[in-house]
Amino acid sequence: MRKQPLQAKQGEVAFRKDLAQQHFRKKTVFHHEYSTSEMARVLREKMERCRQDFIRLRNLGITLSPFLEIGSGYGQAALLLADEFQAEGFASDIALDPLKEISRVAKTRKLSRLPRLLVFDAEAIPFPDNSLPFVFCYQTLHHFPHPLSVTREVHRVLSPNGVFFFAEEPVAQSFNLKLWYRPTKLRWWETMLKTMLILPFISRIGKTEVDHHIIEDAFTLKVWDQALEPFEIMETRLEPFPFGPAGSLEKRNPLNRIFLFFLGGGIRGIVRKKGREVRTSFPPLPRRQAGRFACPSCRNRPLLTNTKNGFRCPQCADVYPVKNNIPLLIRKQERTSLYG
Ligand SMILES: [Zn+2]
Structure with a gap:
């Protein structure tokens, strides 16, 4: 299976750093991305959507704490979960700079309970097997060549019966000429093509990301x-975009499939790790120890120990540093090329 190339990881780190400047410090770096005031509105809307999602998950009786969010960006989802739903857990991203804005978002939104922050690569999650009851992500899986490279890791770290929730991921549109990538804020001629209803059939979204070698895929x-093969599906939802009847992966709805074929759309899902009695490599972590990390470089994921400057692997002897109070739990080779 193809893994995310290093160049894409570098793009994530560099681009998200510049974008955070524009989103929070009123600097214009990219003309076709949101400004500081626009981003404030977008974050508000995103948080409202997350609130509805977490209410749904809670109503299904799913344990939401301790949680791990992957690809947190500015942490709006993890913040909401920590503050309004009294959950404890981690917001994580491969890019350090967006995570540094989380305290600012919390302050603006008057949220007092913050998640713990972590930098890691979702293809090598620094947690032991069977250690977390709830993992989730928004708009993250489509930045990898194949989502299985992440979902396989999610499956590994989930405790037996643990739940993975993902949302706002794209479903590929078969009927698209893919002539170019369009930016978040459309250019005038793209707006015209949109009015004529042909834009979604000839272009794809994610121009600024792709310019930075970030993967923008739809599956x-x-x-x-x-x-999702490793999991037991609880529910999924397939929505054609911009319109069309909803469906799901598990129950085939022909009309939904036809709309998805022509328009593409979005997918979200709640899935569970199969099996009641999976043999754990060690007993499930008690709540207060949920911060025990495992070495992302060593195949068997040995537990890291605390050192003065960070976390040390007893097996490969690598020391993972802490930057801005955020542990950088990335394999050494990549860590050096991403963070020096
Ligand atoms: Zn190691």
Whole structure:
């Protein structure tokens, strides 16, 4: 299976750093991305959507704490979960700079309970097997060549019966000429093509990301099936975009499939790690010790120990540093090229 190339990881780190400047410090770096005031509105809307999602999950009786969010960005989802739903857990991202803005978002939104912050690569999650009851992500899986490279890791770290929730991921549109990538804020001629209803059939979204070598993919339903294969599906929802009847992966709705074929759309899902009695490598972590990390470089994920400057692996002897109070739990080779 193809993994995310280093160049894409570098793009994530560099681009998200510049974008955070524009989103929070009123600097204009990219003309077709949101400004500081626009981003404030977008974050408000995102948090409202997250609130509805967490209410849904809570109503299904799903344990939301301790949680791990992957690809947190500015942490709006993790913040909401920590503050309004009294959950404890981690907001994480491969990019350090967006995570540094979380305290600012919390202050603006008057949220007092913050998640703990972590930098790592979602293809090598620095937690031991069977250690977390709830993992989730928004708009993250489509930045990898195949979502299975992440969902396999999620499956590994989930405790037996643990739940993975993902949302706002794209389903590929088969009917698209893919002539170019369009930016978040459309250019005038793209707006015209949008009015004529042809824009979504000839271009794809994510220009600024792709310019930075970030992967902007959309997966077919077959790929989504493969990505969720390790899990037991509780519910999924497939929504054609911009319109069309909703469906799901588990129950085939022909009309939904036709709309998805022509328009593409979005997918979200709640899935569970199969099996009641999976043999754990060690007993499930008590709540207060949920911060015990495992070495992302060593295959068997030995537990890291605390040192003065960070966390040390007893097996490979690597020391993972802490920057701005945020542990950088990335494999040495990549860590050096991403963070020096
Ligand atoms: Zn190690």
